[in-house]
Amino acid sequence: MNEIATQVISGAAMRNETRKANKRPTISTNLPVTSLNQAPAWSSTLGFAYPATPVDHPVWQLQTPSLILSPKQAAANFKAIQQAFPYANVGYAMKSNPHPAILSALSQIDNAWFEVASKAEMEALKGLGIAGNRVFFSNPIKQMSHIKMAIEYGVRLFVFDSEAEVLKLAACAHLAGDEPLEVYVRMTVPHTGALWPLTHKFGVEARRAVTLLQMAQAYNLKPVGFAFHVGSQCTRPDTWAEALQTVAPAWKMAREAGIDVDMIDLGGGFPTRYTGPVPDANEVAAAVEAVLDECVPGVKRVFLEPGRGVCGSAGDMVLEVTGVAERPDGQTWLYLDGGFFSGLYEIPDGIRPSVQPIVREPRPLGMHTYRLAGPTCDSLDTLFEMRSPVELRLGDRLVFKSCGAYVYSVSSPFNGFDQPVVVTEDEWMMNIQQFAGIC
Numbered sequence: 001m002n003e004i005a006t007q008v009i010s011g012a013a014m015r016n017e018t019r020k021a022n023k024r025p026t027i028s029t030n031l032p033v034t035s036l037n038q039a040p041a042w043s044s045t046l047g048f049a050y051p052a053t054p055v056d057h058p059v060w061q062l063q064t065p066s067l068i069l070s071p072k073q074a075a076a077n078f079k080a081i082q083q084a085f086p087y088a089n090v091g092y093a094m095k096s097n098p099h100p101a102i103l104s105a106l107s108q109i110d111n112a113w114f115e116v117a118s119k120a121e122m123e124a125l126k127g128l129g130i131a132g133n134r135v136f137f138s139n140p141i142k143q144m145s146h147i148k149m150a151i152e153y154g155v156r157l158f159v160f161d162s163e164a165e166v167l168k169l170a171a172c173a174h175l176a177g178d179e180p181l182e183v184y185v186r187m188t189v190p191h192t193g194a195l196w197p198l199t200h201k202f203g204v205e206a207r208r209a210v211t212l213l214q215m216a217q218a219y220n221l222k223p224v225g226f227a228f229h230v231g232s233q234c235t236r237p238d239t240w241a242e243a244l245q246t247v248a249p250a251w252k253m254a255r256e257a258g259i260d261v262d263m264i265d266l267g268g269g270f271p272t273r274y275t276g277p278v279p280d281a282n283e284v285a286a287a288v289e290a291v292l293d294e295c296v297p298g299v300k301r302v303f304l305e306p307g308r309g310v311c312g313s314a315g316d317m318v319l320e321v322t323g324v325a326e327r328p329d330g331q332t333w334l335y336l337d338g339g340f341f342s343g344l345y346e347i348p349d350g351i352r353p354s355v356q357p358i359v360r361e362p363r364p365l366g367m368h369t370y371r372l373a374g375p376t377c378d379s380l381d382t383l384f385e386m387r388s389p390v391e392l393r394l395g396d397r398l399v400f401k402s403c404g405a406y407v408y409s410v411s412s413p414f415n416g417f418d419q420p421v422v423v424t425e426d427e428w429m430m431n432i433q434q435f436a437g438i439c
């Protein structure tokens with residue numbers, strides 16, 4: 001059993017239980033939507049002041065740490081990728097956020113597929129009534145019990161990149177009856193511009209890829225094509241084009257070897273806007289289209305498996321300041337009730353959300369620098385340096401923007417601290433856009 005996947009799903013179930021236990025009354029508000037983003041006001045006592053957020057504002061009713069999810073935003077992001085690639089089957093990489101509200105919003109979109117890596121992920125989809133023929137299995141290394149479950153569930157498309165995997169898939173193929181198992185091989189490609197390169201762990205080069213497809217054919221699997229992943233948060237559209245150019249010789253060799261390859265899976269990697277502009281799906285599509293026909297002539301099926309690009313901007317995290325300390329290095333540290341182990345584990349690798357302070361009473365404007373840290377005793381649990389336009393004190397809150405991807409799925413109760421409570425926009429009756437970031 002894939003332990004991480006089990007933790008993800010059981011973590012999700014636990015969080016749902018926590019949420020039920022902590023069920024807060026649904027709060028309806030007539031407060032103006034700008035109440036979190038007022039301009040600094042002049043006061044005779046404070047000078048120009050950073051505005052307080054009123055005590056009856058719903059942001060103060062949230063239990064922290066909270067993760068506010070917007071299934072509508074995830075659906076809009078998914079449709080934007082579909083529109084940019086009208087010829088492709090877009091499959092949501094559910095590892096990025098398997099919350100049922102997100103999965104169910106996406107499942108209602110025409111021709112929405114799902115990319116899975118484990119049995120528990122498939123069980124979550126099955127539980128929501130999503131059919132196995134909308135699912136493809138992109139983990140190159142699969143456990144036998146997961147392969148069996150996938151076939152019984154109706155999955156017929158599997159990635160692989162090793163001989164051992166051919167043997168496992170071939171041993172389970174009879175479970176699909178007369179239907180062939182379609183297999184495609186993961187290639188290693190350049191990852192320039194990606195903050196999370198995924199290249200070293202998986203993938204093979206062209207010659208080996210073709211040998212593996214031939215081996216699959218010899219074992220009565222149906223070899224259909226190639227897959228790659230340019231790395232997560234890839235901000236350089238040309239990297240997808242370079243990846244296709246890397247696949248091109250393998251495509252040619254496979255055809256020459258009599259293998260009827262007809263599909264290419266362009267992976268994920270679509271970036272989310274954190275602190276700066278990023279290319280949108282149309283820019284990636286333009287780079288892909290410029291080389292697609294030349295690199296994979298005669299391709300009939302194109303798949304995509306975006307995760308972050310779908311759910312990244314569909315979640316904001318609300319944390320509270322629980323400690324302030326001056327350290328010998330002269331820095332002021334702010335300790336929050338959520339951090340690295342609450343799911344903000346990508347920060348050390350450069351994925352840094354923008355942050356908006358929310359304060360309890362108006363205070364003079366003035367820049368302050370803080371070192372942010374999470375609540376646990378582990379030294380990994382530090383975040384980043386933040387410049388705040390206002391002094392921050394115990395009980396103030398920080399909204400971390402664009403935390404929809406890999407936070408919910410990865411958070412842990414390490415050291416006994418609460419995982420973020422998930423609230424959807426609809427439950428909260430407020431719109432996620434009200435948390436426009438300013439730092």
Ligand SMILES: Cc1ncc(COP(=O)(O)O)c(C=O)c1O
Nearest residue numbers: 093138232268269305306307308
């Ligand atoms: C096989 C596979 N597909 C898709 C994804 C989603 O990637 P991203 O969130 O960068 O779009 C990942 C991420 O790890 C992955 O491993």
